[in-house]
Amino acid sequence: MHKHGFTLVEEREIKELSSRARLWRHDATGAALLSMSNDDENKVFGVSFRTPPHDSTGVAHILEHSVLCGSEKYPVKEPFVELLKGSLQTFLNAFTYPDKTCYPVASTNLADFYNLVDVYLDAAFFPRITPEIFQQEGWHYETAQDGTLTYKGVVFNEMKGVYSSPESILAERSQQALFPDITYGLDSGGNPEHIPDLTYEAFKAFHETYYHPANARFYFWGDDPEDRRLAVLSQLLDRFGPLDVQSEVPLQQTFDTPKRLEVPYAAGADSDRRGMMTVNWLLPETSDAETNFALQMLDHILVGLPASPLRKALIESGLGEDLAGGGLENELRQLYFSTGLKGIDPADEEQISSLIFSVLRGLAEDGVPAASIEAAMNTVEFDLRENNTGRFPVGLAVMTRALTTWLYDGDPFSQLAFEKPVNAIRARVAVGEPVFENLIRRWLLDNTHRATVVLVPAENSDKARAEREKSRLAAVRASLDEQGLEAVRANAEKLRRMQEEPDTPEALSTIPRLGLHDLAAVNTPIPAQESPLDGMRLITHDIDAKGILYVDAGFSLNRIPAGLVPLVPLLGRAMVEMGTSRYDFVEMGMRIACKTGGIDADSVVLTRVDDRTPDARLFVQGKATQANAAALFELMRDVLLDAQLDQKERFRSILLEEKARMEHRLVPAGHMVVMSRLRSHFGKSGWLGEQMDGLAALEYLRELVRRVDEDWNGVLADLTAVRQALVGRAGAVLNMTGSGSTLAAAMPHASSFAASLPEGQDVPPAWFADIRPVHEALCVPSQVNYVGKAADLYSLGYRYHGSANVIFKHLRMAWLWDKVRVQGGAYGAFCAFDRASGVLAQVSYRDPNLEATLDVYDRSAEYLRSLSLTKDELVTSVVGAIGELDAHMLPHDRGMASLARTLTGDTEERRQQMRDEILSTTPEDFVRFADVLAEAARTGTVCVLGGAGVEEAAERNGWAVKSIM
Ligand SMILES: [Zn+2]
Incomplete structure (x- = not known):
């Protein structure tokens, strides 16, 4: 077939993606x-x-x-x-x-x-x-x-x-x-x-x-x-x-002997256990579909679950705090596998290395447990079928996958049409072929093409790097x-x-743009139906989700005393990952992976739009095919009611891993740390978020590490008390998303799940928030800064109007982009306005500046006041604001977004009013808004996180200094 100068090379029906695929040249x-x-x-x-x-x-x-x-x-x-x-x-x-x-x-x-x-x-x-x-x-x-x-x-x-x-x-x-x-x-x-x-x-x-x-x-x-x-x-x-x-x-030439590399890196003062290491193996080319999928399953077998033998051995060894290495890397021409530990003493390198190899040898010799294999095959296949790409468009994830072979002139469909290779692997396993044991031998144990990389903390490496840059510049000068x-x-x-x-x-005017007439005037609501279920609120969303059922059980934090709030996310993980009275955590992890697409815990803080009070919950969330709905609810019930919290060592592993994750997030996600810190100064929702996910949470975890050793019984009593206060039908919600028939089939199981929970008690919040805005400088070893400033616009007299969405869209993309990114040299800057709480936070990331960026924030008002917006520019910002309002979401995200609207009282009427106001925004709205921003600049609270120059800036401006690494 010839069309428009193209010749059809190949045509395929990819039923796994419900797509017709054509390859043209x-x-x-x-x-x-x-x-x-x-x-x-x-x-x-x-x-x-x-x-x-x-x-x-x-x-x-x-x-x-x-x-x-x-x-x-x-x-x-x-x-x-x-x-x-x-x-x-x-x-x-x-x-x-x-x-x-x-x-x-x-x-x-x-x-x-x-x-x-x-x-x-x-x-x-x-x-x-x-x-x-x-x-x-x-x-x-x-x-x-x-x-x-x-x-x-x-x-x-x-x-x-x-x-x-x-x-x-x-x-x-x-x-x-x-x-x-x-x-x-x-x-x-x-x-x-x-x-x-x-x-x-x-x-x-x-x-x-x-x-x-x-x-x-x-x-x-x-x-x-x-x-x-x-x-x-x-x-x-x-x-x-x-x-x-x-x-x-x-292709890379194969090594005859393994290699080793030591890399010094800048660490903070407390650097005795801040080494990291990985062992890395070169694997075959990505183009062999069956081997590629089998290696994805092997990755799951080795490190995919807390109970996976390699992950478990590394974590329980006490030699480090969290797993390092990305596991299987499959986006290049040749696959590779990378695993190791963070938070190590570099002197333990040999020991860690031999631990890794002894686990692999054990698996190759004694065989991989059948449950482990079943769990891995189910998980890899569930993920391929669900194709849950989060905020990434599904089609883009498919492109990325196709390119892993197509880029090297291979078959673009080899990773897309997954059923045949996956079924072939299942068949080989079914007849007793030691598929995974052979892979371990061939590609890990007997593979001399591997490299050990050790990151060694060196207090002066940052300084040395800065010196080299300085002297290079001096020579040019x-x-x-x-x-x-x-x-x-x-x-x-x-x-x-x-x-x-x-x-x-x-x-x-050359840029092609939509006009107001291209925008939908009316919101598209998300399907939602509410009914009581044994004293719980049941909310269902009839949304086609490829035969998958999503269940979110949300329990109110109202009964948790303030001092124990930071323990909630940890309890969530502990419930899912510590096993039950009938199954230890290894067996429980395998059961979950065999029957479901995963069960997780997540703490969520929302703010009600009418009175700005928080709705804070711990969610236990699971997903499964319709056929496994009964098993999913049963497992969720076991997690909630029967988790064995009294295993000190297991809890310590989870705790150390959680602490290490937060510490490693500080620099790459410094803007989130700053944002959380700023929001915590302006209301209970922000305060709660900081306690569970911010710097306050990290401080709590660090203290908890000590307490686990010195007062385990006290910690256990806290965990038990928090669970007892949380898990109950009163005040809880059960949110389910799936097609009509999936939901109908799940109803009886949902009902017995609800009936199995204790009644509980619906009470007003027990916690208090100690809120005192303070300007802060958070010091970490870093070559760049994260600069933030925030204010509560509602307390400054502002009342929400939809035009704010348009104005902030414009400020972010015109003013902040030009001044902070293009001229200031930061990687980015944004202003986030929370319509429910009224808190406006402006934050930059990877920023070489400090005060200069704050100055840009403070001049936003001046900018708005002098702005003469053309009609086109106004329409552009309106289109952008509507685009954000109508962001595309996958089925589960739609179900959760709808639930959030229900819980916060964000009704369709309110949302339609917001849309109407966005669509009818005028240039005068921009000018009027300048007064609010001027007040925000005058009274706002500053928080910066970074290394270079932060302490000196704090001294100049009288900010409180806090060293966090
Ligand atoms: Zn870039």
């Missing part, structure tokens, strides 16, 4: 197109290039940023940002992998979708990558007041943030150690020490070499007509001819005469002017 250029047609309204497009870098200057990553900074048809500074401001996109981003660069977009609105496709195609193939763009996104010199030079640039700073996270360093080094001879041995993101080696010429040449249709893989997914896909692409491809692009990723220095100054000034120069209205 463009005759003139050789471009490949994978076109998936199905009934998913969340349409996805992506263009991906094979971009193996030859050094660690971050050229691929800098290019990924730069092509989104203006193109031939769209000559504005940042078309990408224009789309973020005013589109109904459900996904818009770009990714740099070790060997490819992907540009995906998604939308549920057809017109919007093709607007996004058009802008992205023009960006990728015809970008205006000028030397100035390269300097802005990559790196350039700036001069400080005293005449010294510094480096600046968006990617430079982003990667400094990445290199501040020990976990990222470990992951990066683990991969590199296995692939010393090929592109995977480099850092495609860019090592801050190498980024300044990159020249504009090399950067430009990289685009010319790799961003050609002959080296591209195009992808479409969803319910749009295929003919339009081909027509749109053929228009673009007509401008190109064939090209011979050398971008193959070679010394080579400059007065004239040269002036040139650097002038260049930086020119960049600044370019960044500050607004786009002309003519340029902006």
Whole structure:
């Protein structure tokens, strides 16, 4: 078949994805197109290039940023940002992998979708990558007041943030150690020490070499007509001819003997147990589907569950605090497996290593337990069928999976059509073939291509790195005469002017946009039905979910005394992961994995919209196929009523793991830490969130580690008391999501589940909140900062109006983006306004600045006051705000979102009023809002987290200093 200059290469029905898949080749250029047609309204497009870098200057990553900074048809500074401001996109981003660069977009609105496709195609193939763009996104010199030079640039700073996270360093080094001879041995993101080696010429040449249709893989997914896909692409491809692009990723030569690598990294003062290590094995190519799926199952067998033998042995050894390594990595041409421990004494390396090998040897010799195999096969298959991609569009996850083979000219369907290979594995297991034991022997025990990577805390490594940067800059500075220095100054000034120069209205008008008439005037409600069930509130959502039932049982925290609130999330995990009176935690974990898609606990704090009081709950959540609904409820009941809390060692393992996770999150997710801290100053909901998930929670856990040793009986009494206060029908909700028939079939089981719970007592909250706003500086070892400021707008007299959504959308994408990211050099900044509590928090991340960023927040009011918004700009922000309101959600997320609305009194009437107000926002609303922001600036509370300069800034401003690592 020939169409629009394309020839059909292959056509397949992929029943696992309810899709018809067609693989096309463009005759003139050789471009490949994978076109998936199905009934998913969340349409996805992506263009991906094979971009193996030859050094660690971050050229691929800098290019990924730069092509989104203006193109031939769209000559504005940042078309990408224009789309973020005013589109109904459900996904818009770009990714740099070790060997490819992907540009995906998604939308549920057809017109919007093709607007996004058009802008992205023009960006990728015809970008205006000028030397100035390269300097802005990559790196350039700036001069400080005293005449010294510094480096600046968006990617430079982003990667400094990445290199501040020990976990990222470990992951990066683990991969590199296995692939010393090929592109995977480099850092495609860019090592801050190498980024300044990159020249504009090399950067430009990289685009010319790799961003050609002959080296591209195009992808479409969803319910749009295929003919339009081909027509749109053929228009673009007509401008190109064939090209011979050398971008193959070679295979890594096999090691004859294992390797070992020691890496010093910056750690805080308390660094006696802050080492980390992984053992890494090179596995076969991704292209062999059956081996690939079998290795995914083996990954689950070894480390997938708390009860998995390798994970369990490592955690229980007491040699470390939490598992390290990402397990099976399957996004590159060759698979690899990485596992180890965090929070170790590096002197224990040998011991950890031999522990890992003795567990593997045991499994190979004694056999993997049948329950373990069954659990792994069920879990891998459930995940493939459910395809729960969270906020990621399903079609995008499918693209990513297809690329794991397609990128290397393999079969794009080999990871999509999973039934045949998975059934083949099941059949081999059924006839007694030692499938997994053989894999362990061949690829782990007998595999000499492995590398051990140890991260050793070194107090001075950060300083040494900073010294190297300083002396490099000093050498450059010394080579400059007065004239040269002036040139650097002038260049930086020119960049600044370019960044500050607004786009002309003519340029902006090239960006294709939706109008108000394209937006739905009425909210689409989520189906919900409420009825009492044995004293519980039962809420059901009739939503088609591929035969899967989702159950969320939520128990109110009202009866928990304030001092025990931080224990709730830990109790949740303990209930799921400590076994019951009939089954120990290993057996219980296997039963859950065999019968369900998983059971988890999650603490959720909501705020009621009418009186700003919290609705705080511990949810136990599970999912299973309709056929296993009875088993799911039975397991959830066992978890809630029969968990054996009295196992000290098991509890200590969970506790240490939880503490380590929080500590490792501090830097990469510093903005979340700051946000939680700020919100805790303004009301009980924020306070509760901080107690369970913020820095306060971490402090509690650290203290609890000590208490477990000194006063285990006291801890156990607390756990038991919290469980008793939580688990009861009174005040609890049972939320179920699934198709009508799935729900009907589950009802009798839900009913006996409810009946089995104790009655409980519905009481007003027992806890109090000690709320005192305080300006804080939180000190951690880090090369970058997270800068936040917050205020409670309602207490400043503001009353909610839907125009706030539009104004904040505009502030975030216009003001904060320009000032904090583009000009300030931070990786990002956002303002989050919580409509229920009235708290506005402005937070930056991976930010080189402190006071300068706070100053930007404080000048928001001034900016709004002087803003003369054009009609187009206003419509853009309205479209963007509606896009956020109508965010696409997968079935379970819809069920949970609807429940949250019910629990907080966020009625359809209220939500429709909000929509009406958004749609009718005027420029005057923007100006009026300036007064509220001015008050927020004057009275707001500051919280910053970071390393460089934080203490000095605290001294200057009188902020309280807290050292947290
Ligand atoms: Zn980036």
